[in-house]
Every structure is written in structure tokens, then in C-alpha cells.
Amino acid sequence: MNVAVIGAAFVAMIGMMLVGVPIAVAMALVGIVGGIAAYGVPFMDSIAPVVWGVQNENLLTSIPLFVLLGELLLRSGIADRMYIALSAWLGRLPGGLLHTNIGSCALFAATSGSSVATAATVGTVALPSLRARGYPMRASLGTLAAGGTLGILIPPSVNMIVYGSLTNNSIGKLFIAGIVPGLLLTGCFMLWIWLSGVVRGETIREDAVPWPERLRTLRYLVPPLVVFGIVMGSLYFGIATTTESAALGVMAALFYVWRSGKLQWEVLRTCFVSTARTSGMILLIITAAFILNLTISLTGVADAMTKWVAGLGLTATGLLLALIVFYLVLGMFMDVLSMQVATIPVTYPIAVALGIDPIWFGIFIVLMCELGMITPPVGMNLFVVHGIRPDQGGIEDAIWGALPYAAIMIAFTVGLIAWPALATWLPGKM
Helix, strand or coil: CCHHHHHHHHHHHHHHHHCCCCHHHHHHHHHHHHHHHHHCHHHHHHHHHHHHHHHCCHHHHHHHHHHHHHHHHHHCCHHHHHHHHHHHHHCCCCCCHHHHHHHHHHHHHCCCCCHHHHHHHHHHHHHHHHHHCCCCHHHHHHHHHHHHHHHHCCCCCHHHHHHHHHHCCCHHHHHHHCHHHHHHHHHHHHHHHHHHHHHHCCCCCCCCCCHHHHHHHHHHHHHHHHHHHHHHHHHHCCCCCHHHHHHHHHHHHHHHHHHCCCCCHHHHHHHHHHHHHHHHHHHHHHHHHHHHHHHHHHHCHHHHHHHHHHHHCCCHHHHHHHHHHHHHHHCCCCCHHHHHHHHHHHHHHHHHHCCCCHHHHHHHHHHHHHHHHCCCCCCHHHHHHHHCCCCCCCCHHHHHHHHHHHHHHHHHHHHHHHCCHHHHHHHHCC
16 A cells, blocks of 8 residues: 555545544544455455443543543533632733733643543633733733643543553653643743743732641632542552542542532533533544554554655654644644544554554653644634633634744753653652
């Protein structure tokens, strides 16, 4: 199978996604048609064991558990109290509540595996307060859209689970590998807020909060930190598997929901229904991705692409720089999950063949997916924060507000290429 046929199949799949065909349908269709074209109708007999194996994979039960964990903390009011606490501590920094936006997104990301949920939750809490205090709407929306992307880099992350399941890598190591880059990227965002305010002479600060009140607000940070500590600690020290750590996190979240007085049937019903919808969509896409992977492996597509890239004479660094451009363009037209399942089966074997660490490559892929969340015209976080803004402005405010953070992500990714130990050191200590 030559590169032209591979490219045509990939373009056909992307085209179906762009015109509105469901992701799972587009991927499964390309996989089935390609398999039948190569091996005839008997290829269909090999699909059933693949589907059965995916649906019986114990690792994938962690997806609904982590989604439920985020839903429980979202519905319990923890995000509201968390924002109050961080505003008391970060509001005096140059940039005021814009720092609180980033800090709240980072902390909520440590309990939620979803970028969209992070941006929507913190944005709903923050935007009314930001508008009342006269913060520029463009800067406010930009920090929320960019901060929300931390939801898929700072563990737990559903997208890391998807990467791990597609490539058969340790989810625990991927989670641990995301901690240092996630914290550093958070710091880069906050540094930009401070520098841009100083350069423009628009340094906004909140009034100082008395120390006794600051100390009292620290209790609001306990629930997300405890949940994060339970999930990551049990993984890092080998106490629990990924699924078991997710279950422990859910139990801790249920305790805090009970403490907040929100452990009611209506709240639980909302959480369970939302979890079922999200998890069902993700698992269908993963199943379709494995069908496509079957075709790719049987037809030798990955080997053909690896040989083609090797023939170009690219080094590992050259490939990664080319992939940055590739994912930057792709992220303008596809959502995160689509990008992952459509490209990982092809790019991962090439990266591994060039000696790139598979755990590091997972962090690279997640960063590229983050970038796609805030690049127009299909940046999901841009639509989310625009949809919850309290005024009637246009979406261009969210786009222009998020562009500096997209540039920061690209520069940060280049830095990660130069210093790969930023992502590999901590999982190496497990």
C-alpha cells in the first residue's frame, strides 16, 4: 500500500469528520472499507474479537470513573469556594483575578479530566466577578480558555487514558509525567499575565485580604488537594492501579459532596447521566480507533509510513518540529479526541522508530491537543468561554485573548523538546 493511498484514506476520514459524520462512524468506516479492500469480506470476521477485547479492557473502566469524579466535584460547589480562596492569595499579584483564573483552572484540572469542564466551571464562577470589577473581557476570556486547556495536561486526564490505551503505555506513568509540565505551563501563563500588564501599564491588583481571612480560606482548597493526593499518591507509590485510584478518588469526592450537603438524588442522577453520555461517546470512539488500528497493522500502513519518513532523512527533532506544524493546522479544524484517534496510530510508530520516548511523546501529543482547544475556527474552549460570557460581545474577543497563550504553548513545546527530562524525570522515579 503506497503513501498516496494512505494519504487518500486519511483525507477521506478527515473530510467525513468535517462534514459532520460522527467520529466513531468515520473511523470505523475507513477501517472496514480498507480491510475489505485488502483482504475481502473475511476481514469482517476479525473485527468481532477486537471489539470484544476493547469492551472488556479493565483499564478503560477508569474513564467513566474519572469523568464521574469531575462531575461530583463540579456539582458540589467546590469550584466556587476554590475560586474564593485563590483570589484571596493571588489577587494582589499584578494582573489580579486573571492569575486566579489560571490558578483555579490548574487546581480544578487536578480533579477533572476534561478541558471543557474546567473552562466552563471556572468561567461560570469567574466571569461575573471579572466584569463587575472592570477587567478587560478579552484578557478574561483568554485566561479562561487557555487555563481550561490544563485540564488535559494536569492529571487525571481522559486524553492521556486514550493515548495509553491506543499505544499500550502505562497510564500511571503518563499521569505522573504530566505533573511537572502542567505546573511549568501554569507558571508560564501567569508570568505572561504579569509581564503583559507591566508593559502596557495596566497592572490591576485586588485589595489586600487580611491574613486571618486568607488563612481561613485555605480550608476551601483541602477537597481538591486531598482528591489529587489520593489519586496521584496511590499511583506514584504503586498502591493502586489506574482504575483503583480513580475509584478511590470517587469515594473521596462522594465524602466531600456529602460534607457540602449536596449528596441528594437529583445531584447524583445528573452526575450519573452526564457521565454515561460522555463515557459512552469516548468508548465508542476508542472502539472505532481499534478497528482502524487493526486495518493499519494488517495492511502495513505504519511500516510504510515509517519507511517513508525515514527516507526523508528527518531526525527525531525534525520530525517533532514538523508535527507541531501538522497538529497546529489540524487543530484548527478538528476536536481533541478526533485528532488523537485519527493520528496516533500513524505518528506513534514513526516516533518510536526514531527513538522518541513513548511516555514523553504522550505529553507532546497532549500539548498539541491543548493547542487545538484554543485555535480558531474549531477551538472548543473558545466557544465554551464565549457561550458563558455575561455580555453580548463577539467570539473574536476570546480568539484574540487566547492567541498569546497559544504562542506560549508552542514555545513551551519547543522547550520540552530541548529538555525532555521535564516530562520523563518524575515517572522515572516511580
